[in-house]
Amino acid sequence: MRPSQSDLLTKYSPMFQMLTERQGAGPRFRQGRELLLALGMGGVIGLIIAVGYAGIAFALLAGIAFLWVGLRWPEMAILTVIGINSGIVDTEAIPWLSMGPITLHISDLLLIFLLALIFLRAMSQPGFRLYGSPLAIPLLLFFLALVISVGNAVVFQGVGANDALRLARFVTYWLIFFPVIELVRDEKTLRNLIKGLWILAAILFVGTLFPNVLDSVHLLPVRTTGISEIVTETAQNENIRLYTYGERMFFVLIPTAAALIALSKRRQFWTGLMLAALLFWLFRSFQRNYLLAILLSLGLLIMVIRPPDALRFGRRVLPMLLLVVALIFVVLMVQPGQIRVELDAWSARLESMVGGTGQVDPNLEYRLVENRYAIQQIEAHPIFGIGLRNNYRPLMMYETPSTGLTWFMHNAYLWIWLMMGLVGLVPFLILCAMYVIRTFRHYRDIHDDELRAIYLGFGVAFVGTLVSNTVAPNFIQHWSLLIYPTMMGINEVIYRLSTGEQAA
Numbered sequence: 001m002r003p004s005q006s007d008l009l010t011k012y013s014p015m016f017q018m019l020t021e022r023q024g025a026g027p028r029f030r031q032g033r034e035l036l037l038a039l040g041m042g043g044v045i046g047l048i049i050a051v052g053y054a055g056i057a058f059a060l061l062a063g064i065a066f067l068w069v070g071l072r073w074p075e076m077a078i079l080t081v082i083g084i085n086s087g088i089v090d091t092e093a094i095p096w097l098s099m100g101p102i103t104l105h106i107s108d109l110l111l112i113f114l115l116a117l118i119f120l121r122a123m124s125q126p127g128f129r130l131y132g133s134p135l136a137i138p139l140l141l142f143f144l145a146l147v148i149s150v151g152n153a154v155v156f157q158g159v160g161a162n163d164a165l166r167l168a169r170f171v172t173y174w175l176i177f178f179p180v181i182e183l184v185r186d187e188k189t190l191r192n193l194i195k196g197l198w199i200l201a202a203i204l205f206v207g208t209l210f211p212n213v214l215d216s217v218h219l220l221p222v223r224t225t226g227i228s229e230i231v232t233e234t235a236q237n238e239n240i241r242l243y244t245y246g247e248r249m250f251f252v253l254i255p256t257a258a259a260l261i262a263l264s265k266r267r268q269f270w271t272g273l274m275l276a277a278l279l280f281w282l283f284r285s286f287q288r289n290y291l292l293a294i295l296l297s298l299g300l301l302i303m304v305i306r307p308p309d310a311l312r313f314g315r316r317v318l319p320m321l322l323l324v325v326a327l328i329f330v331v332l333m334v335q336p337g338q339i340r341v342e343l344d345a346w347s348a349r350l351e352s353m354v355g356g357t358g359q360v361d362p363n364l365e366y367r368l369v370e371n372r373y374a375i376q377q378i379e380a381h382p383i384f385g386i387g388l389r390n391n392y393r394p395l396m397m398y399e400t401p402s403t404g405l406t407w408f409m410h411n412a413y414l415w416i417w418l419m420m421g422l423v424g425l426v427p428f429l430i431l432c433a434m435y436v437i438r439t440f441r442h443y444r445d446i447h448d449d450e451l452r453a454i455y456l457g458f459g460v461a462f463v464g465t466l467v468s469n470t471v472a473p474n475f476i477q478h479w480s481l482l483i484y485p486t487m488m489g490i491n492e493v494i495y496r497l498s499t500g501e502q503a504a
Contacts, residue, residue, distance in 0.1 A: 067113055067117055070117045073189075074117075074183035074184060075189050075192045075193035076192075077110070077113075077117075077179075078183070078184075078193060078486070079196040081107050081111055081173075081176060081482065082482050082483070083200055085173070085479050085482050086200060086204065086246045087204050087221060087222075088200065088203065089218055089219055090215075090219070090221040091107075091479070094218075102165070104169075105169070108172075111172070111175065111176060114176070114179040114183070115175060115178060117183065118130075118178060118182045121183075131182060131492075133177075134434060134438070135177070135434055135488060135492065136177075136178070138428070138430040138431040138434065139174060139177055141427035143172070145420045146388070147168075148424075149384070149385060149387055149420040150165065150387070152384050152387040153419075154387070156387065157390045159387055159388065159390050163389040164387065164389045166389070168388055169478070170476060170477060170478035170481070171476060173481055175485070176482060177488055180486055180489025180490060180493065181492050184489070185493075190497065193490065194454060194490065197253070197483075201249050201253050201278070202277075203220070204220065204244060204249070204250070205246075205277050205278065206220070207219075207220030207221075207244065208222055208244055208284065212224070220244075222244045224242055225241045240284070240286075240341060240342055241286045241345075242281070242284045242285055243285075245479040245480070247281070247285060248465075248474050248479075248483055250278050250282070251290055251293070251464070251468070252462075252465070254275065254282070254294050254297075254298075254461070255294065255297040255298055255457050255464065256454060256457030257271050257272075257274055257457070258301055258313065258317075258457065259305075259453040259454070259456050260450060260453040261312075261313055261316045261317060262309045262312055262313035263305065263449050263450075263452055263456070266450070268316065272316060272320050275320065276324060283342070286346060288349050288350060288353060289467075289468045289471050290468060293464035293467045297461050297464035300464075301457070301460045304440070304456065304460070352364075366396070367409075370409040370411070371414060373392055373393035374409055374411070374418045377392045377418055378414070382417075382421060383422055383423060384420070384421040385417065385419050385420045385424065386418060388419050390407060391406040392406065392407065392409075408473075410472060410473055411470055412473040412474065413425065413469065428475075435459070435462060435488050436459060436462060436463060438491070439455065439460075439491065443456040445499055446498045447498055448498065451497075451498065454490070458487040458488075458490065458491055462484070462487065
């Protein structure tokens, strides 16, 4: 039996015992020790403020609190980073923190603190061993390629250091994989982390039901737009399409919820309710690539699981589908015009992909032009790329120097190759391939049916994500990519706990 998180915390070195110990010393001694610690830290922070570095003082104070949370509840610290970047708060409203010559976002600091916590525990806590993972090597090589790409952009390509580093910050969030595999060490913490993802998704979904209600306090930002394809004047002008930072988490959790319903022997009422909610979001998102990729993931899931599990899935989903049909019927009775507009919009979105409207979809045409320019640059710089945040194409029609994203592209794989060259693309593809292979090779080794469902659900969802990233660069964008290294890390922990794999 693997020791629990609380058991591990009792073995800290004296420095960590001083921060976390609640017993073993007299009341007066503990009070005096805590008073000295408070006075010492207060004096240091006050001195930093006095010399004019209030931002650093605030970051230090927040870092101490975050490290304490990370020591006691590492899953809460990880969820905090994910929540900030997934749409719980409007990241544009959070002030940047000036740290001397560089400026960081608060979530950047939290990630740094989580990585530092691994180092501190490894150096100071007796018995703390690093587990590692086969996925760690390609991920570290990908991060090394990111560093090389920044240097290439700034030193050789003339890109501004701030521009290159800002994009590098986003890609660096892939490193949250390491806090997950190293700090989540028992089943209770693992389940709390998984439960936290569901709770975050539920909160974000509620935000889509009431878009922009909390804009004044910068919470749950949701953007609504019309549909660009030529259908009806109403569909073009009415804001029926939803964008939320948490939509990539929604994407991943749809196949995962389906896997839980299929594989878990226990009743999954709340999971079924969450699946219905996420499918409703998918309908309101009008995201063609998400729809096709999720259908691919669900089809793959049905192919992989045993026939009895597929039958269980059908029996459990049928009542939910009947409920959805009933709800649609009620809405048709109450608001027939609204449903008609949304169905017309979906029809136009899907027809535009295959030229059914008689016109070339401008979004797809735009992406093809991006790809052509990117391939030209890749042919000239195949090994190291052109560097992070470097312009690779001229301005297109209707673009201006202030609005044209001439460094951005929608195909994540071409973008990585363009920025980092083969030195970045190859380890990234190896990382993705290893994760998928490990999922389908080992999911039968997971004894707990719910954890096996999570393990397999994350894996099939990632296969759909691989397809989706050919037209949407979710692997590179900070508000979307965090779910991917997190699910990779969760799967590694599930496998480790289920097989009794020892530390490296």
